[in-house]
Amino acid sequence: MTLAVLNIDWQTLTDAVALGAIYALMAVGIGLVFGVLRLVNFAYGQLVMAGAFALALASQWGWPVWAGIVLCFAVVLVLSLAMDRLVFRPLRSHSPAVMLVATFAVAFLLQSVAVLWFGSLGKIATSLAYLNRPVTISNVDIRKITIVAVIVALACLLALTALLERTTIGLHMRAASMDFQTARILGVRANRVIAVAVLLSGALAAVVAVMLTVQTPLVTPDFALRDTIIVLAGVVLGGMNRPVSATLGGFAIGFASGLLGGALPTDKSQYLPSFLFAAVILVLLVRPRGLFARKGAVERV
Amino acid sequence: MSESLVVEGLEVRHGGVQAVRGLSFEVRPGEIVGLIGANGAGKSSTLHAIMGVAPVTGGDIRLGKLSLRGRRPEEIARAGVALVPEGRRIFAELTVEENLKLGLAARRSRGAEAGVLSRVYDLFPIVEEFRRRHAGALSGGQQQQLAIARALVAEPDVLLLDEPSLGLAPTVVDVVFEALATIRSSGLAVLLVEQRAQRTVALADRSHVLANGELRLTLGPENANDTAAMVEAYFS
Numbered sequence: 372m373t374l375a376v377l378n379i380d381w382q383t384l385t386d387a388v389a390l391g392a393i394y395a396l397m398a399v400g401i402g403l404v405f406g407v408l409r410l411v412n413f414a415y416g417q418l419v420m421a422g423a424f425a426l427a428l429a430s431q432w433g434w435p436v437w438a439g440i441v442l443c444f445a446v447v448l449v450l451s452l453a454m455d456r457l458v459f460r461p462l463r464s465h466s467p468a469v470m471l472v473a474t475f476a477v478a479f480l481l482q483s484v485a486v487l488w489f490g491s492l493g494k495i496a497t498s499l500a501y502l503n504r505p506v507t508i509s510n511v512d513i514r515k516i517t518i519v520a521v522i523v524a525l526a527c528l529l530a531l532t533a534l535l536e537r538t539t540i541g542l543h544m545r546a547a548s549m550d551f552q553t554a555r556i557l558g559v560r561a562n563r564v565i566a567v568a569v570l571l572s573g574a575l576a577a578v579v580a581v582m583l584t585v586q587t588p589l590v591t592p593d594f595a596l597r598d599t600i601i602v603l604a605g606v607v608l609g610g611m612n613r614p615v616s617a618t619l620g621g622f623a624i625g626f627a628s629g630l631l632g633g634a635l636p637t638d639k640s641q642y643l644p645s646f647l648f649a650a651v652i653l654v655l656l657v658r659p660r661g662l663f664a665r666k667g668a669v670e671r672v
Numbered sequence: 673m674s675e676s677l678v679v680e681g682l683e684v685r686h687g688g689v690q691a692v693r694g695l696s697f698e699v700r701p702g703e704i705v706g707l708i709g710a711n712g713a714g715k716s717s718t719l720h721a722i723m724g725v726a727p728v729t730g731g732d733i734r735l736g737k738l739s740l741r742g743r744r745p746e747e748i749a750r751a752g753v754a755l756v757p758e759g760r761r762i763f764a765e766l767t768v769e770e771n772l773k774l775g776l777a778a779r780r781s782r783g784a785e786a787g788v789l790s791r792v793y794d795l796f797p798i799v800e801e802f803r804r805r806h807a808g809a810l811s812g813g814q815q816q817q818l819a820i821a822r823a824l825v826a827e828p829d830v831l832l833l834d835e836p837s838l839g840l841a842p843t844v845v846d847v848v849f850e851a852l853a854t855i856r857s858s859g860l861a862v863l864l865v866e867q868r869a870q871r872t873v874a875l876a877d878r879s880h881v882l883a884n885g886e887l888r889l890t891l892g893p894e895n896a897n898d899t900a901a902m903v904e905a906y907f908s
Binding site: 554557 | 723725744745746749750754755757761763765766770773774775777778779822823826
């Protein structure tokens with residue numbers, strides 16, 4: 372492959388930034404729960420899928436846009452809390468492997484329920500489709516969703532950072548993700564910290580559902596599945612143990628896949644995941660702790 | 673107002689190993705009680721059992737009338753028991769001040785935080801001086817002072833310390849032991865697990881020597897120089 376094939380134009384570039392922004396939000400959502408539970412939630416994509424079906428149903432019923440978004444948040448948040456109560460909490464004292472397998476089970480369960488209820492052909496969410504129309508800024512056509520996605524992602528990340536850095540529950544969450552047992556000994560309530568992390572993670576999944584349905588209005592039971600796998604690779608790529616590095620990893624892999632997707636000729640686009648994961652393997656061979664991981668913190672005696 | 677810690681017939685079992693057998697003692701407000709003994713004698717297991725992080729298989733632990741057995745660590749902390757863990761367990765990536773704020777999580781009174789902070793700053797001036805730094809940048813002795821300060825801001829009835837002098841320079845050990853005397857005079861019940869047997873016996877109102885999970889001997893400050901008795905109890 373030569374560089375001449377990579378004919379990247381401004382529109383590809385901005386789309387890649389938008390995809391990076393959305394993936395960064397998913398990475399944060401996965402990273403928040405990993406922080407307090409040391410658990411990779413493989414069912415994260417199914418939360419997004421559930422939110423997307425909520426949006427599709429709302430637009431099928433002719434609900435106004437805001438009502439559809441409210442329904443989307445309600446469905447995803449309720450599902451997240453249910454997941455915490457019915458799966459994470461009872462299994463928390465078990466080994467990480469047990470919890471990991473449990474999230475696989477939840478993922479397949481939710482996907483099967485979606486197939487049963489909505490069929491495998493899926494539904495169409497059209498209410499926000501107008502965001503796909505472009506605006507022209509100095510001769511470059513940029514889809515409105517691109518701008519919206521970047522602004523929304525930045526706003527979410529800023530709000531989350533403020534919550535983690537400035538509030539008591541944020542401090543408790545940070546401490547819990549560093550050393551859960553010591554945090555509990557100091558009086559930090561484990562169940563509350565986990566519930567808040569799960570809820571925030573769910574809220575981000577709902578935001579992602581809204582933005583992905585604009586990009587891909589056809590909502591099928593495997594909606595967001597491929598994105599989740601790519602984001603998980605991105606989170607590992609960036610470095611799991613810190614929210615910042617996970618976010619950067621998510622952004623990087625979203626940006627890269629947006630760029631590659633736009634640059635690869637159409638007949639070669641099926642190779643996109645191969646290129647992506649080859650790049651991930653290469654990076655991890657060179658920097659096993661992740662691309663953006665800090666060097667080991669100095670410990671003094 | 674302040675409550676006693678009562679341990680009664682405590683049994684702790686880790687897997688197949690019986691770590692503590694039928695241990696009973698009491699720590700009243702304004703007292704330091706020492707727990708000394710060789711490695712593996714059951715000292716840390718006793719503290720962990722009180723704090724709800726080791727499995728209690730028999731007996732009871734009470735704070736005043738409240739049984740702590742079977743409660744979650746965060747409930748026990750919020751009931752008024754604070755632990756300074758072995759190895760300090762400071763949050764290295766947080767600032768000194770954030771570490772202290774975590775200690776407030778278990779605080780029961782909703783009064784002003786400034787007063788309680790200024791009291792621990794008086795006790796450990798170094799903690800105030802470095803409050804904006806990352807805790808990981810402190811020396812071991814400074815971290816130990818921070819760990820005790822972090823436990824104290826919760827304004828507990830009972831303070832548990834797990835080998836606070838471990839790995840510290842002799843001058844810092846002095847600072848820590850002096851602080852413990854001050855803390856006792858403020859009316860807290862202090863339970864001190866230590867390797868420095870002689871110093872502990874000299875400081876504490878009573879010191880229990882544990883061996884093989886059992887209480888073998890109880891010493892008062894007057895026995896601080898009776899090393900023969902201590903050695904015999906250690907290896908009994």
